[in-house]
Amino acid sequence: MAATSAASAGGSVRSGGVAKRIDVKDLNIYYGSFLAVKDVTMTVQPNKVTALIGSSGCGKSTFLRSLNRMHELISGTRVEGSVTLDGQDIYAPAADPVRVRQQIGMVFQSPNPFPTMSIYDNTAAGLKLNSKRMKKEQMDNVVEKALRGAHLWDEVKDRLDKPGAGLSGGQQQRLCIARATAVEPDVLLMDEPCSALDPIATLAIEELIEELKRKYTIVIVTHNMQQAARASDITGFFNIVQSGDPGVLIELDSTEKIFSNPTLKETEDYVSGRFG
Amino acid sequence: MADNPMPPMASEPPTPGTGPAEDFASGGSRIPAWGPWAVIAGTALVLAGFLSLIGFNIALLAVGTVLVSIFIVYLWARKAEGRRQGFDRAITLGIGSLFALAMVPLVSLLYTVVSEGLSRMDPEFFSSSMRNVIGEGGGVLHAAVGTLIITGLATIAAVPIGIMAAVYLHEYGKGRLKRWLTFFVDVMTGIPSIVAGLFAFALFALIFGPGIRLGVMGSVALTVLMIPIVVRSTEEMLRVVPDGLREASFALGVSKWRTVAKVVLPTAMAGIVTGVMLAIARVIGETAPLLITTGAFSSVNLNPFDGRMANLPVFTYTQYKFPGVPPEPFIERAWGAALVLIIIVMVLFLAARLVSRRYGIELRK
Numbered sequence: 001m002a003a004t005s006a007a008s009a010g011g012s013v014r015s016g017g018v019a020k021r022i023d024v025k026d027l028n029i030y031y032g033s034f035l036a037v038k039d040v041t042m043t044v045q046p047n048k049v050t051a052l053i054g055s056s057g058c059g060k061s062t063f064l065r066s067l068n069r070m071h072e073l074i075s076g077t078r079v080e081g082s083v084t085l086d087g088q089d090i091y092a093p094a095a096d097p098v099r100v101r102q103q104i105g106m107v108f109q110s111p112n113p114f115p116t117m118s119i120y121d122n123t124a125a126g127l128k129l130n131s132k133r134m135k136k137e138q139m140d141n142v143v144e145k146a147l148r149g150a151h152l153w154d155e156v157k158d159r160l161d162k163p164g165a166g167l168s169g170g171q172q173q174r175l176c177i178a179r180a181t182a183v184e185p186d187v188l189l190m191d192e193p194c195s196a197l198d199p200i201a202t203l204a205i206e207e208l209i210e211e212l213k214r215k216y217t218i219v220i221v222t223h224n225m226q227q228a229a230r231a232s233d234i235t236g237f238f239n240i241v242q243s244g245d246p247g248v249l250i251e252l253d254s255t256e257k258i259f260s261n262p263t264l265k266e267t268e269d270y271v272s273g274r275f276g
Numbered sequence: 277m278a279d280n281p282m283p284p285m286a287s288e289p290p291t292p293g294t295g296p297a298e299d300f301a302s303g304g305s306r307i308p309a310w311g312p313w314a315v316i317a318g319t320a321l322v323l324a325g326f327l328s329l330i331g332f333n334i335a336l337l338a339v340g341t342v343l344v345s346i347f348i349v350y351l352w353a354r355k356a357e358g359r360r361q362g363f364d365r366a367i368t369l370g371i372g373s374l375f376a377l378a379m380v381p382l383v384s385l386l387y388t389v390v391s392e393g394l395s396r397m398d399p400e401f402f403s404s405s406m407r408n409v410i411g412e413g414g415g416v417l418h419a420a421v422g423t424l425i426i427t428g429l430a431t432i433a434a435v436p437i438g439i440m441a442a443v444y445l446h447e448y449g450k451g452r453l454k455r456w457l458t459f460f461v462d463v464m465t466g467i468p469s470i471v472a473g474l475f476a477f478a479l480f481a482l483i484f485g486p487g488i489r490l491g492v493m494g495s496v497a498l499t500v501l502m503i504p505i506v507v508r509s510t511e512e513m514l515r516v517v518p519d520g521l522r523e524a525s526f527a528l529g530v531s532k533w534r535t536v537a538k539v540v541l542p543t544a545m546a547g548i549v550t551g552v553m554l555a556i557a558r559v560i561g562e563t564a565p566l567l568i569t570t571g572a573f574s575s576v577n578l579n580p581f582d583g584r585m586a587n588l589p590v591f592t593y594t595q596y597k598f599p600g601v602p603p604e605p606f607i608e609r610a611w612g613a614a615l616v617l618i619i620i621v622m623v624l625f626l627a628a629r630l631v632s633r634r635y636g637i638e639l640r641k
Contacts, residue, residue: 068527098531101526101529103529105527105528106523107527112520112521116539116542116545116637126530131534176524180527
């Protein structure tokens with residue numbers, strides 16, 4: 001198990017902050033009566049980067065969102081099957097989605113810093129919005145740690161009180177990552193985090209992900225196969241047969257194997273570019 | 277090819293990139309920028325001369341000038357620039373004329389109010405009421421203060437109710453309750469102001485008897501008129517806040533009410549404030565409901581819960597409708613009060629734009 005960050009110098013947010021694993025068993029995700037994702041069983045390993053690849057519309061984003069119950073924001077969605085975080089069922093009747101999301105964070109495709117808040121406030125948003133009482137010194141430490149962790153500290157340390165929206169696209173996305181990591185979640189979900197960024201910014205984020213996995217469990221959905229090959233340890237390939245069918249997990253294995261010698265022909269066809 | 281009378285049967289297709297050059301030009305020279313204006317001016321002069329012989333009529337002059345100018349410009353542009361441009365210019369001229377027509381009443385109104393009301397823009401007008409004033413003199417202090425108090429109370433009541441209703445409708449509402457609520461808000465936007473006034477009157481009359489007149493009754497009527505405006509504009513502003521911000525907040529494990537209170541509302545706040553200012557500008561001049569609820573009063577009354585309270589629209593009405601002898605001072609005061617009302621509305625509109633520009637956040641990418 002990864003060393004806990006709670007023991008590190010001041011500014012720790014929760015007593016946990018240990019990377020956890022997610023076990024998914026027979027997960028089916030419905031939009032109303034439409035089955036979007038069918039019978040997924042997989043394990044997300046702690047302190048590893050798991051990439052989910054597949055062509056458009058095959059359910060990988062839907063699946064990702066179901067891991068922190070974000071899909072529930074659309075009315076009429078439901079799941080069957082189980083998703084557990086280190087053994088805790090996140091879909092238990094007594095489970096509060098708000099608390100689940102405090103432990104499983106998410107970074108989105110388009111950077112979305114809060115426009116009314118400064119860079120400092122954006123980074124601390126997970127704490128401030130929840131009215132967590134903290135001494136200023138402590139919060140300063142949390143913010144600095146998160147921004148350093150996101151490789152953004154040097155660029156913004158002189159303008160922490162400037163609005164968060166005044167940064168470049170790549171910087172905004174790093175700010176969103178800092179914001180997500182400031183609350184020290186157990187798992188970090190990333191939904192195509194580099195799609196809206198130029199190659200330089202993309203590279204910066206991929207390097208960041210490589211570092212982040214030392215502390216967090218990371219799941220990243222990506223359209224870009226090469227990114228999955230570069231940045232992940234484990235890759236899962238999702239596919240649908242035709243439009244209207246549910247998405248299924250075809251193969252899940254180490255990234256190296258998927259891209260060089262996959263077990264299933266379907267996977268091989270996709271990664272070699274024969275379709276998709 | 278002169279000695280090949282028949283072209284070859286299977287001719288080769290032309291090499292790509294070597295076809296005959298297309299000519300994109302559709303006409304000759306463009307007509308100059310001053311062209312249409314010259315046509316309008318010329319036509320107007322000719323028509324004016326013509327009409328002065330048979331009987332001058334400004335409406336005929338205007339309509340005639342426009343129609344003839346459109347015709348001439350169409351022919352000229354069509355010849356010089358091409359059919360499509362000719363049509364384009366003619367339509368432009370037509371729409372421009374309609375716009376000018378629409379501006380006429382507005383300009384006329386402003387000119388009239390300013391020119392008539394200017395004579396009373398003196399210090400006495402703004403510092404005295406009508407207390408003990410029989411003919412000359414007097415002022416609108418009581419009416420202006422009354423308008424501010426009545427409208428202020430209405431705003432204090434309508435804004436929280438309106439904003440919270442909008443938050444419910446946009447962020448939480450679903451199903452039948454939402455549909456019914458939206459329907460009733462829509463109905464409320466159409467309530468005639470006199471009906472709102474009658475409602476306030478009936479409400480207080482039931483409790484206090486029919487002779488009751490209070491400043492707060494006017495506020496109640498104005499509140500009824502303001503609430504749907506605030507709800508609609510706030511809803512619109514909430515809609516503009518991108519869902520991505522809400523998602524980002526939820527993904528941090530922030531509950532819904534906190535997201536609404538600390539992320540959505542602050543982001544929409546500039547727009548909401550603008551909407552509120554515009555709602556105030558809408559109701560501040562309503563005369564009918566105030567006529568039957570607040571009554572008229574000659575002195576300054578600062579207590580909305582005690583007796584009649586003067587206000588600008590009713591003051592304007594009573595001064596104009598019931599002048600004494602001689603009527604001139606009364607008419608002058610009426611115009612002066614009307615001018616003050618228009619100035620207040622304009623200041624509100626300008627302030628709303630300033631707030632929106634300074635504090636508004638560019639939410640549309």
